[in-house]
Amino acid sequence: MALRQSAADVAALTASAPPTPSSLQIGGVALDGGRQSGAAVQAVSGSDVFASHDFDAVDFINRLFPDETSLSSGVDPLVAKLKLRVRRVDAEILQAVRSQSTGGARAKADLEQAQTAIFELNSRIQDIKGKAEQSEVMVQEICRDIKKLDCAKRHLTGTITALRRLSMLVSAVQQLETMAVRRQYRDSANLLEAVSQLSTHFHGYNDIPKVAELQKKHGAVKSDLRAHVFEDFHSTWLPSVIAQDPSAAPRLADACLVVDALEPHVREELVGNLTSKELVNYTSVFDGSIAGAHGDQSRLEAVDRRYAWVKRNLKAKEELWGVFPPQWRVPQLLCMSLCRLTKTHLLEILDTAGPTDVQVLLQALHRTIEFEREMDEYFGAGGSGADDGGGDGSDEAGQEDDDEKDGASAGQVRAKYERMRKEKEVAEQRGGRALPMDSAAASLAKASFRGVISGSFEDHLGPYVELEERQLMDMLDTLVVEETWGKVSGLGGDAEVAGQSSSSMGGDGGGGG
Template sequence: MQNKIWRDVQDVEQLSQGIVAEIQEIKQKAEKSEDLVYSMCKDIKSLDIAKRNLTFSIAALKKFIMMLTAIEKLKEHCKEKKYAEVANLLSAFTELSQYFVKFQNIPQILEINGEKEQLIKDLKLQLIDDFILFQKGTNLMQVKDLQDACQTVEHLGLKFRDELIQKVCKYIISPYQELFQQIENRSLETTERRYAWMARVIKDFDTKTQNVFPEYWAVHCQIYYEFCAVTRLQITDILETLKDLDVAVLMKALQATLKFEQKLNDEMKKRYEEWLGKKNINQFAISELPKIKGAISDSFEPYLRPYIDSEEREIMQHIQTILNSDKLDVEGDLKILNSSMSMFAYFKQMLKRASQYSRTQVMFDIQKLIKKALKRYSDEIIFKINQSRNNEQLSQILCCFVINTAEYCKETIPALQESLVQHLDSPFSDQVELSNEEEYFNQMMNKSIETLLVYVDSKIDQFYQQMLKIDWNEFENMGDASKYIRDTISFLEGHIKTIKDLLSESYLIFYLNKLVVYLNNKFINSVFRIKKISEIGLSQLMLDVSELKTNLVRISKLKQESKSQQSFNNFVQKTLSRSDSILKLIQMSIEKFVENFPDYAKKYESAPTDLDKILGLKQLRRQDVPQLNKFFTKIN
């Protein structure tokens, strides 16, 4: 049994050894197969790389041969001026060149690129010659050939296109430059001939080059721009050398220039409307016009002082003329000086004239001139007021007309300022300010009112001199209003009647308010000049104040009741209440006076200065009223 088991064990061992041996053999065979597969794959990969390299080399060789062929054909077509084929070959060569960008340092590539650059350089010179010769009329090329040439130009780039147009423009303008540089043509009188020359040349150019240049190249714009540049230099030179500028000739030349620029600008806008202001895909298309307006006319600006001086002489002479012709038509609808309306109408004409020439410095100088004229007008009116004082009736009427005129001018100045701003470009428009000029007319108005009040004072003062001659301490016969008040009212009645229908309601009330303040102060100052007043005298003075109030309201009454009238009536009562209060304080006992004066002081700012005067009339001294010491402190 044991032997049998031993034999079985031995058999299993032998079998296991056989299996391990077979596994080792299989492993060895697998390793050999793997090496064989790796070797085969490596060979296949090498063959694939070789195939790709061969394919690339063949393609590169083909493209290189194509480039060589393109260069040879390009030379041939350039020589024969077959520009349609040249354009195509340039496009093809550019595309082929992209293939060799990585190999541009290879000698063969460097050589062919250098050959191409030289060829293009020669081609550019040839194209410029062709277009110049065509302008001269010595080139037998047809329009179609030149159209193809334009395509070739675009293939050569925007920079060369601009260079070509500039050369053509300079050739077209060079005869003009020579012609008007001659001594007999170097004057402002030839300005219109310059623009006529340009019109003829453009007409000839259109006839000769019809359909040659692409419209979107805007060759006309460049020709005009070159013309304007040359003209500006020549006109500036003329203006610098002329010693005595004839204003008429100067302005005629400027006007012709502005008209020419405006016409060109409008024409170019219309012609190239399709491309202007747009982001064109075509880089050769015009997107904005060169500066035409002002291209020539701006050169006149520094030399237009004679024009400004001429305008100044004319406006100052005009102001003097219209002032001399002013008439005070009291029956007319408008109670203002006609000269003011004529002046503003003249300003409008000045602006219209100047706007034909400038929106910058010259127009700004005209604005300064208008300000100067407003000051001159105001000064002349004030002088006129002073001169009229010898004629009382005329002076009153004139002052009323001046007040109305000042009102009209102040109302018109904002519109004038707005008009000036609209006629100016920035930054000049930002500097327009006529507030000082408005103040001139406030001064005119104040002068008129002052003159009227001075006239009133000259008449009323004699009545108050009569009042001061009365012995108010011995006054006993109280009755109607005193004679000085009756005379004052009588004068005021005539004065207000004269001016009442000449002033607008607002300015009539404004003046009457001033008049009331004056009358109140006149009365109070006269009272303070009296040494002593009896009880009856005080009562008479109170009656006089009441009479003055009543009659001021009566004689100042407007034709129709209004808020202004009611406001004036209230103003009369309030203003003259100070006179009443002073008379009452004088009439009071010391105790009442001390008790009531603080209330008076609250209402009137003049209370501290009035205090000593009232005490004098009451025959009192400061030490008699120690309770009012704080008011004496204010006086001190």
Template sequence: MTTPSMKETPADEVEVGGPKEEEELKLSETAEAAIKEMCHTEFCRPDQELTAQINELFPTEQSLAQLDTVIAAVEAEIHDLDVELASLVESHDEIGAQGEAALQEAQKAMVELERRIDSIRGKTRSSDEIVREMTRDIKQLDVAKRNLTSSITTLHHLHILLTGVDSLAVWVDQRDYASIARQLPAILNVLQLFDDFQEVEQMAKITNRLNKLKQSLTVQLAGDMKAVFQAGQLSERVTDMCRVAAALEGTVKANFCKWFIDQQLAEYTVLYAENEEGAWLDKIEERYKWYVRKLTDFERSGLAKVFPADWDMGRLMTKEFCNVTK
């Protein structure tokens, strides 16, 4: 008796898991990408149709004999996934702890950075104050330097004045007109620098002493110059006398020039006086010739070179000759 063959029924006709769920789980693209990365088998695909998968695994009733094997494989896969998920969760906890620690370290670093910034800001303010103090000190030192320089210069001038007055007293007694001619202008120039200090007792004493020396020198010089010219002792010493006369204030130079010119024209005033024959108008040419001879002798004798060039003694003589003649 032949057993009738069982009709093979496709697995898709077997209802599994009851009616289909009408609502499907919707995952984000990021979650699906993460699941795909974790899954290594076709059972993990989120777009997998379970019915189609079951029919593919069990195409015939005979293939149901492998159900236990398939279940074991699925359970093994689930176990592996559970292990991997547990590992991921543990890793996530560790990463979270590390992240928290890193966050705390970052916060500490930010606090330290803020502290350093405040410190730098404080140092900057302190540096600004130091710069202002240094600037103020530099200004004070600059003023002190100018005052010190002025004091040193004043002391130097005072030393020149004191030593100059002492030396001048010695030179006047010795009639050392060469030294007097060299130093007297400098002494008088330095004295002018102390015009604002004449109320100071010591300065007033120095000024009075110098004025007395000048008065004594004026009288002495006038007598010595007249004596030298009257004796005809012309030398470089006479030039020094003239330089001293030019340096002295007052009428020393003018008085001596007048005396010298009167001496040179003394003969002329006698020869051509109003009561003399030479005073007539027809003697004008003789007057001119006389003065030409006199001026020529003045130049040739070297007398003109005795006087400083800026005195222009020849011009002064000519001017006085004209005044006397008219």
């Protein structure tokens, strides 16, 4: 590296040396000694000959000083220039060394400054991280406080709502007590529904004395209202009272609203008590076991009197039935109970009366079927059959008059007898008296009266069947005796048998009807 630098300096000094008049010859070319030596030095230095592998120092000197003239005249200026160049290079080196030493100190200072900045940046990052953690903790605490406040708000809202409901319940119970004492049933019914709805919100607070006291008052008021309603119905639900007191019927109608607002068993008990009176009156007239002097009323011949009594009673007490809500179906419920009681009575009569006259039996059956049809028309009942007391055999029982004309197969008769036997067993298990009151009044909307009473005759149609059989056999015997066994007469005989049999059954049915 130093050798290349020296060659360059030599070339530079040679280039700056003063020209000499002598001529030099390098490579066969005659050149001016001083001017040509500088150019050669520059050319040699520019080609970096010192770094070449085939560098030859002698050849290089020969090119610088090709002859003696150039050697004598160009050495001193070249040396002077080389020394000047050396001094400049030394000065530059010294300056570079000084600059390098100054740059190292500056670099060290810069490094220290960078390290300080990095440390400060790291400190700031740690501070920011700590503040972020503090902010996160603060946010969590704020969220926790918000949850607490939200829960407190919800509880406070629930408490305020409960207090309002409690205040409304207290006021409603007090008003209900006043209305119950005054027997203002319509307002009491509305308050009963309101108190019942408000009380549902306090079922879980019965251990609180105030709530327990209100529940106790509510129960006492309902008991008082029930007693008042039953008392008013007992003293007011009479045709004479309803006719004389115009306010009696509306008051009882309002009392029914109270009954609807009370427990379901209150309605069943009220309707049961009222209908039981009618059943007792009916039983006192038509039950042979207690009829006494009116024993004729319990005979099978008086069955149409039973039905007349029921229709007359329904017609005479239409105003009484009007106090009940239509959905209660009290008249229909009473009529169904009377029909079932009548069926029980007829079963007792048929079981204990012994052999019965066929005409009386058929007449009673015909009157019974007519009554059932009238009751269906009166109440607008459906044709699905009653749910109890002969509902299964209602279709066949309603077709007894068709059986009288067309006859019934042995399978149908056996099926009827089997059903009647089961019904009789059920009646015996129930004591042979009226069936329990049916509290499901809505089921009566589709119930039919067909077969409710007439089903009691199915097990006692043996005399009628025997009579028809005897008449048919007598008719066949007569026709056989009169038969000429001719083809035409034979056909006529068959037609005559069918015609006479049909007319015979129709005649019996008509006589029974």
